[in-house]
Amino acid sequence: MSQSDTVERILDAAEVLFAQKGFAETSLRAITSRAGVNLAAVNYHFGSKEALIQAVFERYLTPFCLALDAKLQELEGQGAVDLEKLFGVASRLALGSHGDEPRRAMIFFRLSGQAYSQPQDHLRAYLREHYGAVFRRFLALLRTAVPEVPPMELFLRVHFSLGAVIFTLSGMESLQTISKKDFNTDVTAARITQQLLPFVVGGIRG
Amino acid sequence: MSQSDTVERILDAAEVLFAQKGFAETSLRAITSRAGVNLAAVNYHFGSKEALIQAVFERYLTPFCLALDAKLQELEGQGAVDLEKLFGVASRLALGSHGDEPRRAMIFFRLSGQAYSQPQDHLRAYLREHYGAVFRRFLALLRTAVPEVPPMELFLRVHFSLGAVIFTLSGMESLQTISKKDFNTDVTAARITQQLLPFVVGGIRG
DNA sequence: GTATCGGCCAAACGTATGTTTGAAACGTTT
DNA sequence: AAACGTTTCAAACATACGTTTGGCCGATAC
Numbered sequence: 001m002s003q004s005d006t007v008e009r010i011l012d013a014a015e016v017l018f019a020q021k022g023f024a025e026t027s028l029r030a031i032t033s034r035a036g037v038n039l040a041a042v043n044y045h046f047g048s049k050e051a052l053i054q055a056v057f058e059r060y061l062t063p064f065c066l067a068l069d070a071k072l073q074e075l076e077g078q079g080a081v082d083l084e085k086l087f088g089v090a091s092r093l094a095l096g097s098h099g100d101e102p103r104r105a106m107i108f109f110r111l112s113g114q115a116y117s118q119p120q121d122h123l124r125a126y127l128r129e130h131y132g133a134v135f136r137r138f139l140a141l142l143r144t145a146v147p148e149v150p151p152m153e154l155f156l157r158v159h160f161s162l163g164a165v166i167f168t169l170s171g172m173e174s175l176q177t178i179s180k181k182d183f184n185t186d187v188t189a190a191r192i193t194q195q196l197l198p199f200v201v202g203g204i205r206g
Numbered sequence: 207m208s209q210s211d212t213v214e215r216i217l218d219a220a221e222v223l224f225a226q227k228g229f230a231e232t233s234l235r236a237i238t239s240r241a242g243v244n245l246a247a248v249n250y251h252f253g254s255k256e257a258l259i260q261a262v263f264e265r266y267l268t269p270f271c272l273a274l275d276a277k278l279q280e281l282e283g284q285g286a287v288d289l290e291k292l293f294g295v296a297s298r299l300a301l302g303s304h305g306d307e308p309r310r311a312m313i314f315f316r317l318s319g320q321a322y323s324q325p326q327d328h329l330r331a332y333l334r335e336h337y338g339a340v341f342r343r344f345l346a347l348l349r350t351a352v353p354e355v356p357p358m359e360l361f362l363r364v365h366f367s368l369g370a371v372i373f374t375l376s377g378m379e380s381l382q383t384i385s386k387k388d389f390n391t392d393v394t395a396a397r398i399t400q401q402l403l404p405f406v407v408g409g410i411r412g
Numbered sequence: 413g414t415a416t417c418g419g420c421c422a423a424a425c426g427t428a429t430g431t432t433t434g435a436a437a438c439g440t441t442t
Numbered sequence: 443a444a445a446c447g448t449t450t451c452a453a454a455c456a457t458a459c460g461t462t463t464g465g466c467c468g469a470t471a472c
Contacts, residue, residue: 022228022230024231027460038420039421039422040421040461040462041419041420043462048460048461049460049461116373136388152385152389153401155388156381157405160402163370163373164367164369164373165369167322167370167372168365171322174330175365179358183357187362196366199362200366202408202409202411203370203408204408206404210449210450233430234430234431235428244452245430246450246451249432250449251449254431
């Protein structure tokens with residue numbers, strides 16, 4: 001049929017496996033096997049493995065960035081912006097813009113971490129190309145929230161924050177393992193992400 | 207001769223290439239070719255590619271952790287510790303404990319980022335096993351510096367900080383590229399790492 | 413009913429990888 | 443100088459990968 005779900009199945013499988021083992025360590029065979037489709041389907045529908053990687057990002061990032069952009073535009077009309085509120089909005093959107101499970105958000109942050117740590121040049125360029133505008137919009141709004149921080153430093157600190165977030169959500173399980181071992185406490189992922197907010201706010205203020 | 211420098215040449219080449227392209231994407235042939243040694247030398251001297259990866263980490267981490275441990279012990283004897291000072295010591299040690307070039311430190315942080323983002327389970331286990339003690343010592347000292355932050359939250363925030371540092375130093379070049387493009391300013395790596403300190407301190411305090 | 417077309421499939425292709433092999437080269441010891 | 447253990451080397455090995463191929467199926471159009 002013309003309305004096959006093969007494409008979606010491949011994207012679902014690829015998303016999970018890429019996040020779990022990285023891009024290079026995940027073979028097309030592992031993806032198609034998990035998706036229950038034929039090996040050749042990837043090259044048929046996407047053209048290449050590289051194109052599949054981009055497609056995975058696009059499927060997640062496009063809805064998120066649209067939602068964020070709308071929210072930002074809404075906030076811009078309300079004059080002065082509060083720092084906590086701005087990050088709160090972004091965080092809630094990142095974790096919940098895909099309706100169902102925050103699990104997908106975690107998966108996606110793991111992906112982002114790998115996109116940055118591995119110098120997949122084509123990927124970085126692609127991300128900047130397509131989603132750079134929203135980021136700049138966010139930065140501009142942030143500048144009005146903390147006018148006392150020089151723009152350049154602010155830019156850097158946002159980057160630092162991004163690192164903290166991505167790194168944390170990337171290694172969530174290992175973080176939980178360690179905290180259980182060293183503190184004998186079970187920590188929910190929600191608790192950890194919740195702790196992230198005051199850290200970021202404190203860091204941005206300096 | 208029995209004191210060949212082949213091992214060192216391999217480690218040097220592997221360190222650079224792993225940081226540049228990741229573990230999986232770097233072939234033994236690329237490493238041995240850069241090192242100017244025979245392909246079989248890696249398996250002869252290290253046993254396997256996986257063992258080579260561990261050896262790269264060990265060569266860097268062991269001197270650093272020894273130096274850090276000594277410094278921490280020294281600080282423990284001096285009673286109350288200042289937050290800025292504690293992180294300053296760690297940072298100066300991380301960037302300069304290898305005498306010569308801070309370039310090596312950057313390379314190594316890129317490696318660390320990949321060690322975390324990619325779930326190289328054996329690597330994470332190895333690192334925790336061998337260097338976990340120093341980390342706990344650091345954490346204990348940190349607790350005396352900011353007694354107002356509950357231990358569990360402090361632990362998380364240290365992890366967040368680690369994320370910011372690793373993420374930043376991992377993507378240093380791309381960060382410089384972006385800042386040049388968006389702000390028309392050249393930023394030195396030293397400047398960026400310098401900005402990192404107030405961010406971390408602010409974040410830890412919350 | 414048959415032609416057409418997009419999607420699917422098993423199988424094969426070429427290539428790159430980590431590893432192993434067996435002999436040559438070298439330094440040291442006897 | 444002969445024997446030995448260690449290091450180096452070119453070559454081959456087995457395997458896993460991304461990609462391509464050519465035929466098959468099923469639905470839609472004529």
